[in-house]
Amino acid sequence: MKTGRRTVRLDLAEPLRISRSVMSARDAVWLDVAHEGVSGHGEAVTSVRQRLDAGTLGRLLAAAGADLARFPDPESALEALRTDGPSRGSAPPAVTAAVEAALLDLVGKRAGRPVHRLLGLAQPPVAATARTIGITSPARAAARARSLAASGFEVIKVKAGTPDPEEDVERVRAVRGAAPRARLLLDPNGAWTVARATALLPRFAALGVEAVEQPLAPGDPEALGRLAERSPLPVVADEDAADLEDVRRLAGRVHGVNVKLAECGGVHAALRIAELLDGSGTRLMLGCLAASTLGLAPAVHLAGRARWTDLDGHLLLAHDPWTGIGGEDGFVRASGLPGLGVEPRGTRPADRARTGVRREDLA
Numbered sequence: 001m002k003t004g005r006r007t008v009r010l011d012l013a014e015p016l017r018i019s020r021s022v023m024s025a026r027d028a029v030w031l032d033v034a035h036e037g038v039s040g041h042g043e044a045v046t047s048v049r050q051r052l053d054a055g056t057l058g059r060l061l062a063a064a065g066a067d068l069a070r071f072p073d074p075e076s077a078l079e080a081l082r083t084d085g086p087s088r089g090s091a092p093p094a095v096t097a098a099v100e101a102a103l104l105d106l107v108g109k110r111a112g113r114p115v116h117r118l119l120g121l122a123q124p125p126v127a128a129t130a131r132t133i134g135i136t137s138p139a140r141a142a143a144r145a146r147s148l149a150a151s152g153f154e155v156i157k158v159k160a161g162t163p164d165p166e167e168d169v170e171r172v173r174a175v176r177g178a179a180p181r182a183r184l185l186l187d188p189n190g191a192w193t194v195a196r197a198t199a200l201l202p203r204f205a206a207l208g209v210e211a212v213e214q215p216l217a218p219g220d221p222e223a224l225g226r227l228a229e230r231s232p233l234p235v236v237a238d239e240d241a242a243d244l245e246d247v248r249r250l251a252g253r254v255h256g257v258n259v260k261l262a263e264c265g266g267v268h269a270a271l272r273i274a275e276l277l278d279g280s281g282t283r284l285m286l287g288c289l290a291a292s293t294l295g296l297a298p299a300v301h302l303a304g305r306a307r308w309t310d311l312d313g314h315l316l317l318a319h320d321p322w323t324g325i326g327g328e329d330g331f332v333r334a335s336g337l338p339g340l341g342v343e344p345r346g347t348r349p350a351d352r353a354r355t356g357v358r359r360e361d362l363a
Contacts, residue, residue: 001074003065004032007054010045010292011318017135019161019191026290027054031061033102035074040106040339042098043295045262049239052094060095068099074110078103082268093243097266101298101340104267108339115341116301116334119267124334127303129327130155130185130310135162138174149179153330156182157213157310161191165200169207176207185308187213190239197227205232211308213258213285214238221246225253236285236308247273251280256307258287260299267298274305283307293322297340300325300332321345 008028015024027046032039044057071077081100090096104115111118116125131153133144145156158175160168168188176184186209192200197215204212211234216224218239228235234255241247241257243264250257257277259270274284285308286299293314303309311332314320324342326333335341 001068001071001077002034003062003068004034005058005061005065006030006032007058008292008321010290010321012290012316013318015134016132016159016290016316018159018187019135019189021048023290027057028292028295029054029057029061029098030294031065031098031102033065033068033074033099033106035106035110038106038109040074040102040104040109041294041342042101042103042105042298043292044094044098045289045291045295047094047262047289050092050094050263052092057095060091061098064091064095064099074103074106078107081266093265093269094262097261097264097269097298100266100268101261101294104298105339112338114301114334114336114338115267115298116304119271119301121301121304123304124336125301125304126331126333127300127306127309127311128154128330129312129332130157130308131312131315131330132157132159132187132310133171133175134159135167136171138167138170141171142174142178145175145178145182148330149182151329154181154183155185155308155310155330157185157187159187159189161188165192165196169200169203172204172207172209184209185211185213185310187238188215190214190217192216194223194227198230202232209233211236211256214240221249221253225250228254238287244269244273244276247276247282251277251282254282256283256285258285258308258310260287260289262289262291262295267302270299270302271305274302285309286311288313290316292317293320293325293342294340296332297322297325297334297342301334301340303332303334319345 011025031042192215213236236256238258284306286306287310291313
């Protein structure tokens, strides 16, 4: 198998403000894996929280690509990855997820089957995805919510966690007024204390918020579990539920866990988490980072297994270099095409210029 890497700058259509930061762009590194004339693709994106910059991702993906040479074909490499799973001291989950995605794409293409069929699902998953509104003024939030509802979005996620909690309440009230039929999710990104969460959650429940993600600072899952026991609306762990062991500690104690493939280690790691949750009373949310369609596609093939789907990272971009999962009408869809079912948006010079692609290696 031959591997190649490309680094891409993904600019957001507008800066996204959350409680701990403001983001206007991020880098992605694409991994290409080729065997007998067929290529598969995966994507890893930079993350300040995971301490992964583009250079680090490039080096780690180069090493992972070199390791693939010990396998005779992508099928055996994928089976080894599925069987062994992420191990302590191995590559970061984002790298493992990108390698797995490229292999799934390649194996699916070679077999003429889409990834969801490789995973045992007969029909292409379709799911209503949440669309995120960042921390902004109530008037801008209302205008955005009105536009999203008109476009077909049934689920809207509102970011929270400003120093003055009344700003968060007014933002959600404005969104509720502008999109009265939308299902609302709330995400403070761990900005609240227990006391603040206890005071605010009844007010957001009265506004019809369906669930709240990670209201407390990560690092104390016991406190999050205690809050969930008395919360008037479902509590979904996010930053406290990165991998299987995190979820094991929280299963049955919170109402949901937000699983991101880049943080848990990929599709098969997410499936192990879903199996762990079965019968526990804790539901699965599928989340994402800001990424291209290529980065989001693996999770879309799992969307039928989730109670909540939050796969809008590609919709935040000014230009998405890939196409194939939809989302503009509020619904993400896995196609029936082999592999991940995604394709480059275009090969014209203007398209290449907008992606900011830099080819780094081809071995």
